[in-house]
Amino acid sequence: MFNVEVNGPFVAFFVFAAIMIGGAVLMISLEKVVHMVVSMAAVFLGLAGMYVLLDAEFAAFVQVLIYAGAVSILMVFGIMMTKHNAAKEPVRPLHETLAAVGALSLFGLLFYAIRQTDIPETGAAGAGGAPGAVTDNTLAIGELLYTGYIVPFELLSVLLTVAFIGAISLAKKEAE
Incomplete structure (x- = not known):
């Protein structure tokens, strides 16, 4: 059904995707704010890895420098400078069920849209516009x-x- 060649970038994509999805799930599941920030930093680092796979080295560098570094440190300082009360929110099963249904619906819609999209294959244009030339x-x-x-x-x-x-x-x- 699927004709997929398993190679390094293919495996790296799934590793980075797992890091990003795991970090996002932990971000919304954990209770301590500092742990949430660490999970968010993992998502940012996974996204930087995705940028490297897309040959966008500058975007990956900025992602690590600005988001994974500066924003995470800024959030930790903000947490340290503010007071936090340990009030627990009540569990809302209907809210969680609706959120799960919405997330699965969005996934299904995106999966359908991606599968229906016809992406033409073109050669990579380099700095001079010639296919296959290396770009900086x-x-x-x-x-x-x-x-x-x-x-x-x-x-x-x-x-x-x-x-x-x-x-x-x-x-x-x-x-x-």
């Missing part, structure tokens, strides 16, 4: 970022700096 994704992103999108890039850096300074000043006022 990081170079292409860097050239585009610093030529065509330099103003939005600089405005974003200013905005993030202002947000960082504002967060520090708010945290300092709460400490006093």
Whole structure:
């Protein structure tokens, strides 16, 4: 029925998928917030592995650096700086059943859509547009970022700096 060649990328895809699905399930199942953040970091690392399989090395590097590193550390600091009450939420079997039915329906819909899609096979176009030529994704992103999108890039850096300074000043006022 399925004509599949089992090779390294095929196995790696399923390993990364298992890491991502396991991390996502643990993220919503665990009760301690710190454990949830670690599970979320596992999802981010699995996604970075998927990016490597798709030959998007720059996106994988940014995924690890920004999401798995910075966002996870930021969440841990946020957890440490806030108070948490150990209040248990009541178990809602109807809510859980509806969520499971919705998730399975979404899976079925996506599976059907993917199976019905006809994806044409094309050769990979390289930097010069020739099929099979090796591309340098990081170079292409860097050239585009610093030529065509330099103003939005600089405005974003200013905005993030202002947000960082504002967060520090708010945290300092709460400490006093």
